[in-house]
Amino acid sequence: GNSVTQMEGPVTLSEEAFLTINCTYTATGYPSLFWYVQYPGEGLQLLLKATKADDKGSNKGFEATYRKETTSFHLEKGSVQVSDSAVYFCALNPGANNLFFGTGTRLTVIP
Amino acid sequence: EAGVAQSPRYKIIEKRQSVAFWCNPISGHATLYWYQQILGQGPKLLIQFQNNGVVDDSQLPKDRFSAERLKGVDSTLKIQPAKLEDSAVYLCASSLAARGQQETQYFGPGTRLLVL
Numbered sequence: 466g467n468s469v470t471q472m473e474g475p476v477t478l479s480e481e482a483f484l485t486i487n488c489t490y491t492a493t494g495y496p497s498l499f500w501y502v503q504y505p506g507e508g509l510q511l512l513l514k515a516t517k518a519d520d521k522g523s524n525k526g527f528e529a530t531y532r533k534e535t536t537s538f539h540l541e542k543g544s545v546q547v548s549d550s551a552v553y554f555c556a557l558n559p560g561a562n563n564l565f566f567g568t569g570t571r572l573t574v575i576p
Numbered sequence: 577e578a579g580v581a582q583s584p585r586y587k588i589i590e591k592r593q594s595v596a597f598w599c600n601p602i603s604g605h606a607t608l609y610w611y612q613q614i615l616g617q618g619p620k621l622l623i624q625f626q627n628n629g630v631v632d633d634s635q636l637p638k639d640r641f642s643a644e645r646l647k648g649v650d651s652t653l654k655i656q657p658a659k660l661e662d663s664a665v666y667l668c669a670s671s672l673a674a675r676g677q678q679e680t681q682y683f684g685p686g687t688r689l690l691v692l
Contacts, residue, residue, distance in 0.1 A: 469618070501683075508580075509619070509667065509683040554618055562607060562673055563632060564681060566618030 467492050467559045471567035478545055478574050486540040486570045488529075488555035496557040498522075498531050498538040499564070503552045512540075512553070545574045578602065580684035582668050588690045594656040597687045601649070601670030608645055609681060610653050611667040619667055625651065655689075663691045 472487040490498065500512040500522070513522030518533035527542045538555060555567040581600040589595050601608050607626055611619035622641065624632040627648035636643070640659070645651040655662055665686040673679035 499680075508685040509669075511680050511682070514680065556618070561632070562671065562679065563609065563621045563624055564611075564619070566620070568616070568618050 467496070467557060467565045469555050469557055469565055469567035471553075471555050471570050473568075473570070475571040475573060478572070480547055480574055480576050481544045482574075484540070484542040484545045484549075484572065486553055486555075486572070488538045488540065488567060490536050490538065490555075490557050492536075492557055492559050494560050496559045498529070499556040499558065500527070500529055500538070500540050501554040501556060501566075503554065503569075505551070509554065545572070547574045547576055550574050580668055580670055580682055582666075582684040582687055584687060585685065586688050586690075588692065589658055590692050591660055592657040594654065595658055595689060596652050596654045597666050597668075597689075599651045599653070599668030599684060601651070601668070602682055605670035605672055605682075606648070607671045607673060607679075608651050609669040609671075610643055610651070611669065613665040613667055613686070615664070622653070658689075658691045660691050663689055665689070 468491045470489050497516040499514045501509045502512045513524040515522040515531035521530045529540045552569045552571045554569045556564045609624050610622045613619040622636045623643045625645040628645045643653045665688050667686045668684045669681040671679040671681045
């Protein structure tokens, strides 16, 4: 079946710290992988995506690389800001155009 | 470009009552989705439309939930009668692509439902 496992939160970091949020997946076929972000009081927004193995998605200083050999898509950012505080969701699209989400990881960045 | 619109933003009802949610997707988007997001969990797909036809409703509790997308644009999701466990955020999303393609989904702000 299709599923996504995310590292459990919440995660609390100081400003300018390095961020990693782990995500691993199980899928049939060759899925596309996504990171969505939900800022307080707002809807889900696409942060970045990768559609095939070894692709790197990047946006707003965040990066994630599609690793087929480890079935992973870890989210990283070199220096987080207070404005990055949000809930981050890893998701996969197995090709039928529906999304399977992880449970989300809440990030809080303190000044 | 206008995003996905949803209404109402919040709804409080008592169990066994009925409720309906409305969604207007991004103009030109053929595919529309309804997701249920229970507190502390990721969104779960309830139903997917391609234009005005249903392509996946395998996770929709059909004894109480129904959805329609007349004319292939707006959509409504209805719960009748509601149960306590239906308390969740109901998200609508849309994408350009036809089924089988892998496209970005754009989400609306959601409707937060509380069933008492």
